[in-house]
Amino acid sequence: MNNTVIRALSGAIYVALVAAACLKGGYFFLITFLVFILLATKETIALQKKHGGVHDTLVWLVAIVLYAYLSVDFLAIDMTLPISGLELFFGVLVFMQMAGVFLSPKKKSQHPLANSILATTYLFLPFYALLQLEKADTDIVLFIFVLIWTNDTMAFVFGKWLGKHKLYERLSPKKTIEGFVGGWLSAVGASYLMFYINHEMTTFFPFIIATAVSFAGTIGDLFESMLKRKAGVKDSGNVIPGHGGILDRLDSVFFAAPLVYVVWLLS
Numbered sequence: 027m028n029n030t031v032i033r034a035l036s037g038a039i040y041v042a043l044v045a046a047a048c049l050k051g052g053y054f055f056l057i058t059f060l061v062f063i064l065l066a067t068k069e070t071i072a073l074q075k076k077h078g079g080v081h082d083t084l085v086w087l088v089a090i091v092l093y094a095y096l097s098v099d100f101l102a103i104d105m106t107l108p109i110s111g112l113e114l115f116f117g118v119l120v121f122m123q124m125a126g127v128f129l130s131p132k133k134k135s136q137h138p139l140a141n142s143i144l145a146t147t148y149l150f151l152p153f154y155a156l157l158q159l160e161k162a163d164t165d166i167v168l169f170i171f172v173l174i175w176t177n178d179t180m181a182f183v184f185g186k187w188l189g190k191h192k193l194y195e196r197l198s199p200k201k202t203i204e205g206f207v208g209g210w211l212s213a214v215g216a217s218y219l220m221f222y223i224n225h226e227m228t229t230f231f232p233f234i235i236a237t238a239v240s241f242a243g244t245i246g247d248l249f250e251s252m253l254k255r256k257a258g259v260k261d262s263g264n265v266i267p268g269h270g271g272i273l274d275r276l277d278s279v280f281f282a283a284p285l286v287y288v289v290w291l292l293s
């Protein structure tokens with residue numbers, strides 16, 4: 027079986043799994059995205075081990091505590107937990123700073139501690155946002171993914187067709203300004219179409235959501251490219267044949283979801 031067929035099949039399975047999780051919701055949504063975030067944790071630690079180091083045991087410890095707490099909070103329909111997930115997260119960051127005093131003595135580099143805090147923040151915020159959005163509205167998470175897929179696909183098409191000016195050549199040589207604009211406008215169109223189909227049409231909200239997803243998603247893509255460049259690797263992993271790691275599929279979501287959650291709260 028050639029690489030193109032493998033890539034197409036694995037991509038179709040991934041899309042189907044995400045769509046099914048978003049449409050089904052509940053336990054299936056939680057388990058699916060919990061598996062995604064655990065794989066992302068493994069890949070992030072592996073990348074940072076290759077650039078500056080990371081306190082992997084510390085990251086896994088706080089990750090398990092945070093993910094478990096968020097999972098309980100997501101399923102606790104008739105129960106109020108003593109503190110919010112965000113409050114626990116900020117407490118964990120303080121704990122990590124204190125632990126870093128012992129794990130990274132002054133004579134040694136502070137890069138492992140900085141990388142550990144970065145990894146925790148990078149992984150926690152999107153997982154928190156996705157769970158909160160799913161609890162608030164069963165459609166918005168699927169909307170985020172559809173907008174990202176639309177943006178990425180059309181950015182590639184417009185980039186191939188009209189692309190002349192590099193967007194950020196140092197991190198992503200193939201991305202162009204023309205491709206970015208084409209992807210963004212396509213995402214805006216897809217957003218209005220989805221809100222119309224869902225009978226929730228408003229004048230500005232679909233535009234705001236699409237713009238947030240497009241801009242934040244592109245930054246997320248570039249951020250993960252930076253992590254991979256510093257680690258000296260092409261892909262974050264190989265869990266999805268032909269596509270690389272789970273981070274390679276969720277990099278845009280990791281930045282878009284928290285921003286959409288903020289927009290959702292403000293709306």
